[in-house]
Amino acid sequence: xxxxxxxxxxxxxxxxxxxxxxxxxxxxxxxxxxxxxxxxxxxxxxxxxxxxxxxxxxxxxxxxxxxxxxxxxxxxxxxxxxxxxxxxxxxxxxxxxxxxxxxxxxxxxxxxxxxxxxxxxxxxxxxxxxxxxxxxxxxxxxxxxxxxxxxxxxxxxxxxxxxxxxxxxxxxxxxxxxxxxxxxxxxxxxxxxxxxxx
Amino acid sequence: xxxxxxxxxxxxxxxxxxxxxxxxxxxxxxxxxxxxxxxxxxxxxxxxxxxxxxxxxxxxxxxxxxxxxxxxxxxxxxxxxxxxxxxxxxxxxxxxxxxxxxxxxxxxxxxxxxxxxxxxxxxxxxxxxxxxxxxxxxxxxxxxxxxxxxxxxxxxxxxxxxxxxxxxxxxxxxxxxxxxxxxxxxxxxxxxxxxxxxxxxxxxxxxxxxxxxxxxxxxxxxxxxxxxxxxxxxxxxxxxxxxxxxxxxxxxxxxxx
Amino acid sequence: xxxxxxxxxxxxxxxxxxxxxxxxxxxxxxxxxxxxxxxxxxxxxxxxxxxxxxxxxxxxxxxxxxxxxxxxxxxxxxxxxxxxxxxxxxxxxxxxxxxxxxxxxxxxxxxxxxxxxxxxxxxxxxxxxxxxxxxxxxxxxxxxxxxxxxxxxxxxxxxxxxxxxxxxxxxxxxxxxxxxxxxxxxxxxxxxxxxxxxxxxxxxxxxxxxxxxxxxxxxxxxxxxxxxxxxxxxxxxxxxxxxxxxxxxxxxxxxxxxxxxxxxxxxxxxxxxxxxxxxxxxxxxxxxxxxxxxxxxxxxxxxxxxxxxxxxxxxxxxxxxxxxxxxxxxxxxxxxxxxxxxxxxxxxxxxxxxxxxxxxxxxxxxxxxxxxxxxxxxxxxxxxxxxxxxxxxxxxxxxxxxxxxxxxxxxxxxxxxxxxxxxxxxxxxxxxxxxxxxxxxxxxxxxxxxxxxxxxxxxxxxxxxxxxxxxxxxxx
Numbered sequence: 001x002x003x004x005x006x007x008x009x010x011x012x013x014x015x016x017x018x019x020x021x022x023x024x025x026x027x028x029x030x031x032x033x034x035x036x037x038x039x040x041x042x043x044x045x046x047x048x049x050x051x052x053x054x055x056x057x058x059x060x061x062x063x064x065x066x067x068x069x070x071x072x073x074x075x076x077x078x079x080x081x082x083x084x085x086x087x088x089x090x091x092x093x094x095x096x097x098x099x100x101x102x103x104x105x106x107x108x109x110x111x112x113x114x115x116x117x118x119x120x121x122x123x124x125x126x127x128x129x130x131x132x133x134x135x136x137x138x139x140x141x142x143x144x145x146x147x148x149x150x151x152x153x154x155x156x157x158x159x160x161x162x163x164x165x166x167x168x169x170x171x172x173x174x175x176x177x178x179x180x181x182x183x184x185x186x187x188x189x190x191x192x193x194x195x196x197x198x
Numbered sequence: 199x200x201x202x203x204x205x206x207x208x209x210x211x212x213x214x215x216x217x218x219x220x221x222x223x224x225x226x227x228x229x230x231x232x233x234x235x236x237x238x239x240x241x242x243x244x245x246x247x248x249x250x251x252x253x254x255x256x257x258x259x260x261x262x263x264x265x266x267x268x269x270x271x272x273x274x275x276x277x278x279x280x281x282x283x284x285x286x287x288x289x290x291x292x293x294x295x296x297x298x299x300x301x302x303x304x305x306x307x308x309x310x311x312x313x314x315x316x317x318x319x320x321x322x323x324x325x326x327x328x329x330x331x332x333x334x335x336x337x338x339x340x341x342x343x344x345x346x347x348x349x350x351x352x353x354x355x356x357x358x359x360x361x362x363x364x365x366x367x368x369x370x371x372x373x374x375x376x377x378x379x380x381x382x383x384x385x386x387x388x389x390x391x392x393x394x395x396x397x398x399x400x401x402x403x404x405x406x407x408x409x410x411x412x413x414x415x416x417x418x419x420x421x422x423x424x425x426x427x428x429x430x431x432x433x434x435x436x437x438x439x440x441x442x443x444x445x446x447x448x449x450x451x452x453x454x455x
Numbered sequence: 456x457x458x459x460x461x462x463x464x465x466x467x468x469x470x471x472x473x474x475x476x477x478x479x480x481x482x483x484x485x486x487x488x489x490x491x492x493x494x495x496x497x498x499x500x501x502x503x504x505x506x507x508x509x510x511x512x513x514x515x516x517x518x519x520x521x522x523x524x525x526x527x528x529x530x531x532x533x534x535x536x537x538x539x540x541x542x543x544x545x546x547x548x549x550x551x552x553x554x555x556x557x558x559x560x561x562x563x564x565x566x567x568x569x570x571x572x573x574x575x576x577x578x579x580x581x582x583x584x585x586x587x588x589x590x591x592x593x594x595x596x597x598x599x600x601x602x603x604x605x606x607x608x609x610x611x612x613x614x615x616x617x618x619x620x621x622x623x624x625x626x627x628x629x630x631x632x633x634x635x636x637x638x639x640x641x642x643x644x645x646x647x648x649x650x651x652x653x654x655x656x657x658x659x660x661x662x663x664x665x666x667x668x669x670x671x672x673x674x675x676x677x678x679x680x681x682x683x684x685x686x687x688x689x690x691x692x693x694x695x696x697x698x699x700x701x702x703x704x705x706x707x708x709x710x711x712x713x714x715x716x717x718x719x720x721x722x723x724x725x726x727x728x729x730x731x732x733x734x735x736x737x738x739x740x741x742x743x744x745x746x747x748x749x750x751x752x753x754x755x756x757x758x759x760x761x762x763x764x765x766x767x768x769x770x771x772x773x774x775x776x777x778x779x780x781x782x783x784x785x786x787x788x789x790x791x792x793x794x795x796x797x798x799x800x801x802x803x804x805x806x807x808x809x810x811x812x813x814x815x816x817x818x819x820x821x822x823x824x825x826x827x828x829x830x831x832x833x834x835x836x837x838x839x840x841x842x843x844x845x846x847x848x849x850x851x852x853x854x855x856x857x858x859x860x861x862x863x864x865x866x867x868x869x870x871x872x873x874x875x876x877x878x879x880x881x882x883x884x885x886x887x888x889x890x891x892x893x894x895x896x897x898x899x900x901x902x903x904x905x906x907x908x909x910x911x912x913x914x915x916x917x918x919x920x921x922x923x924x925x926x927x928x929x930x931x
Contacts, residue, residue, distance in 0.1 A: 014464040097704060117732075124754055162688045162721050185658055212890075214920050218927060238876075246854055248830075256877055342841060381831045384484060389834070414916075418917070419914045421914075
């Protein structure tokens, strides 16, 4: 008997007599109108910087966030129109991690944003890129379209594809490990900007 | 209404004033109190200490003694909690399905004092008079097993002359927990110390609650500290009137020498 | 014979991992209670988290419905555990992962050591995980010449301080900022000697210290918060980004999870991702949640191993009442509301699983005899049940386990005598009178004989009344 058979046999023996089948009550809230103001409020509450602009203003907004000459890494599919001329852009082509960690910031799009919790979710699509891109740089600018915003967690899961690598981000990197106070800035980006498009 | 008194072994033996007050209060409100003499103990101590098998005869006795009554009251959230949440379980685990059903039936007719007054008898002003500064400790089992909520506080607010002051961190356990206070005496004492600190911070003369057991614990600590705060069971405050005031140690649930 | 025995539910083996304390709870608690700094740190931290959690739970109108759903999903998981694990194995394998099965801590440690050795690395980076502490993985790795580096800030504090974790979520909850600064100054290589005790400064020091380790280590070990049978997706919920580092940067990722962590469907995450952050850190959502299904070419680890661990869980599952302890999602809400935990801290529980959930889980994983004092480490106040996001009735479980615990002979005799007297009203009345007599002849208000003397050490007993209630009733 190998470990697999042993464990499965133990579990089957433990479940004899068989428990009654369980019906899961799903009467919790799933519907809900998207409230962009709530999203902004939640993002701000967790110390993300929110910029509500129209799409043509994205490049200028980013130019206002990053100093002139800043080096940024971007995923290969990011709309070029979002990028200001004031920064040095490197499109990701499989850079090694030490190169990514050396840049001043990263700019990505998002897959979904959740108003209830102030969360953006990245799914590795071409405009979001590899997971490492939004992890190593100390500053992350994430561009979210209003159409990508959902009201709550259940709605987010229906939009996401579990077969893609998913990163849920709610504010900048933080810890509650010192006296249970939330402190921003540990290993992930210490600054998070969300540019919210209509 | 005819109401059977489930006195609880602790009130019967050590705190009869709480039980007598329950009788006086209910009779003053125009009800008839019966005391089934065959009652002893609900068996909670046995169940909570890990002796469920030995609790079975006690459950059986309790059910047999109280089954004839339509309404049963106890001046204890903890003992009512045991009747409601443990008796049927103990019976089922002993394989006695009939006893479990009867225990559930009795449990459905058993009320903690504040529940009986507010929910069954529909009164919050029981005509009491108690001219003292009082703080109320919601005991864990009345709060979280029975969910008596603000019933005791509503009753206390209606008592004439009573100055009710809020107890800080009221919902934290006093540290009694039955045999917990013996098996983990140090931890129990640490919990009690915080409870007493909060009681004393209110400036109240009296700390009240719906359970003689928790009051014995808190009162025992306050007495040892010579804190000058006495513990009085909720029933005694509600039974107290202009004509019949709880004034001294013998009338109150006073602890110590 | 052997075959039948192997297939029966089995408790976790002794001598490996951290499920058993060296002393009883009352003895360990006694020492902890004397530590004034510990008491202050715990009181401050638990009060903070209770307030935060209460506030964000108050924002959720359907919290009770989410709790009910979470509880039911977990009950469903346990009822169908074998088939769900087989489904998970199939989906993970199909997505490029390799699934391993470990009957106990010894097997799991051997599997992980072999996997790390095969990579040639002599160091692993670790995401905070309860299960790898439970099995003593770090000790096993060190024994094999492999250095485990804890990357969670609190775990790092514990590791650098040569300490033990004392909380499920915040393992260094027993340390305040001043103590953490001292530990960093003493044990963190290359730390700035001008380090202050500002939490942000301490966090930044950890960031600098670990960054190069993250970039240069080729193997990571993690636990898992959830594993979705339907899709083969694993989820890790965290705050700092150290989890993302471990789950993203190395070539090889080894995830160890208890078998009960599986959930049936992708949709089930919509319940737990709402319950867990609000109940644990008191946030609407934790800063980072990573989800991955097998391997993704060109993104993240290109080798993924999933180790499914029993280590006593089958024995817990075999107890129809006790099995609800396996619902636990390790949020630690029960610790934060527990008046016992708040005063003793986590070390007193001996096991890596402290607090109310530890008091019901550890004795079941090891067999009650090996953790016999834990089911009594509670006043049964019920705060844990109210706080549990998946509605584990911890007080009920404590009472259930006390029934299975070995009892001191003297106590058994007293209980038997009491039960006999209480079932005979005449004897009961006589005993009541005897109580009064013995109290009158003894020292009033003080001393009871052992074992009850512990109670009267700090409290006065009431004066015995002139008559019992039933005497009064008979005379009226």
